[in-house]
Structures are given as structure tokens and as C-alpha cells.
Amino acid sequence: MAIGAGMSCVKYLLFCFNLLFAITGFIILIVGIWVEASSHPYIDLTDENFYTSGPIVLIIVGIIVFIVAFFGCCGAVKENHCMIVTFSVFLLIIFVAELAVGIAGYVKHQDLETSIERHLNATIKNYPTSKDVRDTFDILQTDLQCCGIYGPGDWKNNSIPIPDTCCAGQEIKNGLTVPCTPDSPGFHTAGCLGKLVPFFNDMAVLLGGVGLGIAMVQLLGVIFACCLARSIRNQYETV
Known part of the structure; x- marks a missing residue:
């Protein structure tokens, strides 16, 4: 037509x-x-x-x-x-x-x-006991090179040792892995919230x-x- x-x-x-x-x-x-x-x-x-x-x-x-x-x-x-x-x-x-x-x-x-901050604050205390929470924080801290929610002090505030994923690389002495501390090389000083939101x-x-x-x-x-x-x-x- x-x-x-x-x-x-x-x-x-x-x-x-x-x-x-x-x-x-x-x-x-x-x-x-x-x-x-x-x-x-x-x-x-x-x-x-x-x-x-x-x-x-x-x-x-x-x-x-x-x-x-x-x-x-x-x-x-x-x-x-x-x-x-x-x-x-x-x-x-x-x-x-x-x-x-x-x-x-x-x-x-x-x-x-607000949503992310609320979720992180509610779950960080379960890091030692929950595999899902631990995996999530470890992936987050490794990928974004961050530590804690606002900073590394969040782990101390929750009476939890600083996770190894807060360090870019772990020192090995006498065949043993040295725990991650603020003095460790490659320590992540920035909080994860400030990197995750953007x-x-x-x-x-x-x-x-x-x-x-x-x-x-x-x-x-x-x-x-x-x-x-x-x-x-x-x-x-x-x-």
C-alpha cells in the first residue's frame, strides 16, 4: 500500500x-x-x-x-x-x-x-563469628584498599583485632605471617565508607x-x- x-x-x-x-x-x-x-x-x-x-x-x-x-x-x-x-x-x-x-x-x-553506614555498623561486630560478614569486609578492604568503616579505629572500638586485609601485603618473618598493624607496610588508613559510597x-x-x-x-x-x-x-x- x-x-x-x-x-x-x-x-x-x-x-x-x-x-x-x-x-x-x-x-x-x-x-x-x-x-x-x-x-x-x-x-x-x-x-x-x-x-x-x-x-x-x-x-x-x-x-x-x-x-x-x-x-x-x-x-x-x-x-x-x-x-x-x-x-x-x-x-x-x-x-x-x-x-x-x-x-x-x-x-x-x-x-x-545512610543505608550503607547503617548496614556496616550493624554487621562489623559479627566479623569474628560470621563467615559471610568476614568475607564481605575482607573483599571490601582488599578491593578498595580501605580499613574499617570510618577508619582502622573501628576494629579497636569493637574489640576486634585488625584484619589482615587492612594491609596490602603481609610481612613474613621466620616462616610466620606478621599480624597487620598500623605500622605494617601497605597499611590501609582510609575508611571503607568514604570509598564505597562514591x-x-x-x-x-x-x-x-x-x-x-x-x-x-x-x-x-x-x-x-x-x-x-x-x-x-x-x-x-x-x-
Whole structure:
């Protein structure tokens, strides 16, 4: 079925947009996987569900994008009203999901420090008795090169010997490992809270930026698809 010159332009714009749409889907998928992998070791340190669900939402959206792009390309080329409407609906749903992730990313990072601080203070005293807590603090102190929550003094305040992970490298004398102390070489003097919060904030800003940025681009796709679908419907009605 032929359509007007103006809508023909929209048709090809929509087709080109779907190629871009597929690329954005790949970007969304990669960002979601990267954030999920990067934040996974520390995800238990905050009770904010956004840092668990946000990356997963982007991963799911990235996969769905390829399916939606197929409907968009086929609908634009064949001028199929049903497929274009289906594309528009899916695209609108994805737009809302990405918009929600984007907004949540910028909102949640404001409450992040309180959440992490509360969790660390509640669990540090269980370091000697809980393997999960010990593993979490050891990974945190090794990866971020930090010690304690606010500083090394947190271990003394909780009557716990300074963990070996507060030192970058352990001294060995007479075949024995020397305990980590403030005088040990490579001793971490910075607290973990001051390093962990910026790490999570960067993740939130990345998720928020990707979600909002790509959502705005996809909104153009919804507009193009609706214009083309309306033109095709009008052509049917005039026949």
C-alpha cells in the first residue's frame, strides 16, 4: 500500500531508527551486565533494592529491545499497521521502564550513604563469628584498599583485632605471617565508607544516565511509529 511522500520519509526514518534502536539495546545490555558484575560483591552492604533490581531491569530491557526492533523494521518495511502498533506499545513500555530506572538512579543515590553506614555498623561486630560478614569486609578492604568503616579505629572500638586485609601485603618473618598493624607496610588508613559510597554513586549515575538518555531517544521512535500507523490507517479508511 502506498503512502504519502511525508509519511514515506517517516517510514524510512523509522526503519533507520530501528537500527539505532538495536544498537541502544546492545548498549543497555552491556551496561546492565557490567554494573551487575561490578556491584555484586558489595550488593549486600545496602538495603536499597534499586542496586539489585536496576541492573537486572536493564539487562531484560536490552534483550527485549532486539525483539521489538524486529517488529519495528518489519512493520515499517511492509507498512503493516498491526506490527507498527505492536512496536509502538512495546517501545512505550520499554520507555517507561528505562525512565523509571533513570529516575530511581538519581533519587536513590541520595539515600545511599545512610543505608550503607547503617548496614556496616550493624554487621562489623559479627566479623569474628560470621563467615559471610568476614568475607564481605575482607573483599571490601582488599578491593578498595580501605580499613574499617570510618577508619582502622573501628576494629579497636569493637574489640576486634585488625584484619589482615587492612594491609596490602603481609610481612613474613621466620616462616610466620606478621599480624597487620598500623605500622605494617601497605597499611590501609582510609575508611571503607568514604570509598564505597562514591563507587555506588557512580553506578547509580551510570544507570540513571543510560536509562534517561536512551529513553529520550526511544520516545522519538514512538512518535515516528504513531505517525506512520496513523497514515496507514487513514489509507485503509480512504480505500
